[in-house]
Amino acid sequence: MAKKVVIIGAGIAGLSAGCFARMNDYEAEIYESHNLPGGLCTAWKRKQYTIDGCIHWLTGSSPDYSFYKVWQELGAVQGRRMLNHEAFTRLTNKDGRTFTVYCDADKLEKQMLYLSPEDAESIKLLCRLIRRFTKFQIPVGKPFERYTIFDIIPLIIKMLPFSKDMNFCNSITIGEFASRFKDPFLRESLPMLLWEKDYPLLSLVVTFALLHMKDGGFPEGGSLEFARAIEKRFINLGGKIFYKQKVEKILIENGCAVGIRLSDGCEVRGDYVISAADLKTTPYEMLDGKFIDPMHEEMFRTVKLAPSSVQVSFGVNLDLSNQLDCLSDSWELSHPIQIGNRKFNWIFIKNYCFDKTLAPPGKSVVESTFVVDDFQYWENLVKDKVAYSGEKERIAASVAEEIERKYPGFKNAIEVTDIVTPMTYVRYTGNWKGTYMTWVISPDIVKKYRMVKKTVPGLDNFWLSGMWVQPPGGVPTGAMTSRDIIQLMCKKDKKRFRTETPQN
Ligand SMILES: Cc1cc2nc3c(=O)[nH]c(=O)nc-3n(C[C@H](O)[C@H](O)[C@H](O)COP(=O)(O)OP(=O)(O)OC[C@H]3O[C@@H](n4cnc5c(N)ncnc54)[C@H](O)[C@@H]3O)c2cc1C
Structure with a gap:
């Protein structure tokens, strides 16, 4: 009888673990707390506009380079156009100097x-x-x-x-x-x-x-469609996926992971458990802090966490497709914008007109991201719903005002406004402090943490996959770490690791 793998989380790591497990004849079930696949690799609809929440550049988007093969195995790139840009950004300072x-x-x-x-x-x-x-x-x-x-x-x-x-x-x-x-x-x-x-x-x-x-393009259709393609591949391979199923505990017997307990109390048994969820939650909560790897503990204590962000998006009844030939336009502000505890002197505007699928003809999605490292501020603010909403509205108004200065008519054309804060990342994905790129592995520590442990001491039949075990994170790390784990699983079971590439 085939052994069963129980996977926590349907981000890119969890979905990939499921696909590679099925390719190697393991039964595979994914349990995801949200109602969607993708985790951080996501997008959402606001009226007719698609707001993308993730990919700026996808490593492995070109068939000419090595990582494309992995995306092919996962069915993520077949038939998908990859959109490349002439320029990454264009920065203009107060003196009018422009750096393209x-x-x-x-x-x-x-x-x-x-x-x-x-x-x-x-x-x-x-x-x-x-x-x-x-x-x-x-x-x-x-x-x-x-x-x-x-x-x-x-x-x-x-x-x-x-x-x-x-x-x-x-x-x-x-x-x-x-x-x-x-x-x-x-x-x-x-x-x-x-x-x-x-x-x-x-x-x-x-x-x-x-x-x-041109190996860092944007997958046409956006981040959620990219994740959905991997979900489809998993289902076609015979995997099962369960949404709105929050995992509370990992079940342990005789030093082995033997399944999971969901928040409604139901238990699911398996031969192996892979957690593709946040690394802080997995050992400290799902495993009750009983199996802490000293390296993980040290990293949480000493290594700088990559910041989170505030993302302000607008759906506008304006065709901005001829306004920008690059991924983003950035300029130095005459008056700084206050976001949380920080003042920003620069604004970065991303115009998604390069992907015609994200807005109806003649309309545009425009997004501005502010990278923030004041998680405590947002964690406190969210407790007061009125203040939190008020702050989001104030930020959106300031950003719209600033874009209006550069693109007159912008404010009046706004049909949709959407704001993501660090608390949004926490709410939808459970990632610690709303980070989406885990740790900043700076030069002084790069040698020490080159290989982050994918297991925890004293617990068999259990693996950790995803961005947390391959800092500094990113969509490919989800696929790569899971591919590695299924290889280790096959080795344990004395099986030859296999992959297949579907044609479409
Ligand atoms: C704004 C932004 C821009 C980005 N830009 C890029 C980019 O350009 N290129 C790039 O490569 N990467 C980019 N990234 C980073 C990339 O999205 C992530 O590093 C990657 O998607 C992480 O995948 P993951 O599967 O490891 O984790 P996650 O996506 O966090 O998936 C974890 C999943 O586990 C689920 N989960 C958590 N706890 C539980 C539980 N208790 N029970 C059940 N399910 C649970 C979560 O809901 C989630 O679905 C960006 C991210 C953001 C937010």
């Missing part, structure tokens, strides 16, 4: 040299590194946990040409690299690109290498 951050490294270099010839050395270094990492392919195959000397040696040989650049990019933060620039505008701009100055420079370089290769 092109996706193409050659154009980017030309643009930066035009803006600041005196920074030629740093600009050339940055763009050389971007071009260099276009040659680097994400290894897709065995999980690192299963590497033997016969895997490590070829990997070292493959990595050797990159090692000097890799070490450099992992030894300096984006903020530190930016501080080398003499031009104040470029110095200020670079740390804003990934909204976090403490990420290693490698994060920026790898992201721009993906964009250069």
Whole structure:
């Protein structure tokens, strides 16, 4: 009889775990607290508008590069157009200087040299590194946990040409690299690109290498449709998925995970349990704090958590498709906008007209994101429903006012307003402090936490998958960690790991 895998959470990690489990003849059931698949990888409808809540760039969107194969196995990319951009963003400061951050490294270099010839050395270094990492392919195959000397040696040989650049990019933060620039505008701009100055420079370089290769596109139809395709694949493979089923406890017998208990008291038994839910909740609540890995504990205590965000979206009865040729338009504000405890001097506007499926013809979805690290403020505010709603309305009005200055007529054309705060992420996905990229693995700790444990001590037949065990997170980490776990499961059961790629 086939062994049964019980999976907690239907984010990309949970759905992927289910698909790979089915491909390897395990019975698989997913239990999800929300009424939708996708977790953080989501979108929602407001009147005729689709507000996207996730993907800016999808690693593995191009059939020419390694990770696409995994998305194919999951049925996520077949028949789906991937939309790429000419530029990542366009920043304009108060003095009217504009930095178009092109996706193409050659154009980017030309643009930066035009803006600041005196920074030629740093600009050339940055763009050389971007071009260099276009040659680097994400290894897709065995999980690192299963590497033997016969895997490590070829990997070292493959990595050797990159090692000097890799070490450099992992030894300096984006903020530190930016501080080398003499031009104040470029110095200020670079740390804003990934909204976090403490990420290693490698994060920026790898992201721009993906964009250069057109391997970081946007899946047409948006993030929820992307997740739904994986849900469909899981169901077609014979998996079962149960929504509005919150898991409260993981059942344990003789040091083995043997199932789950739902919030309505029902118990579901299985041979294996995979938690693809938030890492803080899983060991500390679902496992009652009895199986804490010292590495996880240390990370929660010492490592900086990636921030959350406030996302303000508008559905407007205006065709903005000719207004922007890039992913986002950003400008320095004459008066800062107050969001929670922070004042923002810059606004980032994303115009979704590049995906015609998200708004009716002649209309547009426009979104503005503010990255925030004051979770406590939002946690306190949400307790007072009136104050919380009032604050959301005030923020939306300030953002609309600011966009109106740049695009006259915008305010009057607004048909839909939608605001997400850190508490929205907590409510819908349970992620700790509303983060969606887990930890900031900065250069000083990158070696220490390169491989986060996917198990907990003293508990067999149990795995953790998802963004938390592969910081700094992202949609691909959900698929990758789950693929790895099912390989480890197959190894335990002395089975050969198999994958299949559906044609459509
Ligand atoms: C605004 C935004 C922009 C982003 N941009 C990008 C991007 O451009 N590219 C990129 O790669 N990534 C991006 N990400 C990050 C990416 O979405 C996440 O890192 C990834 O989707 C995490 O997937 P996951 O399956 O590991 O976790 P989650 O998506 O958090 O899934 C966990 C699931 O478990 C469920 N769950 C939790 N607790 C329970 C319980 N007790 N019982 C049952 N179910 C439970 C949750 O409801 C959820 O569905 C972005 C995220 C956001 C929010």
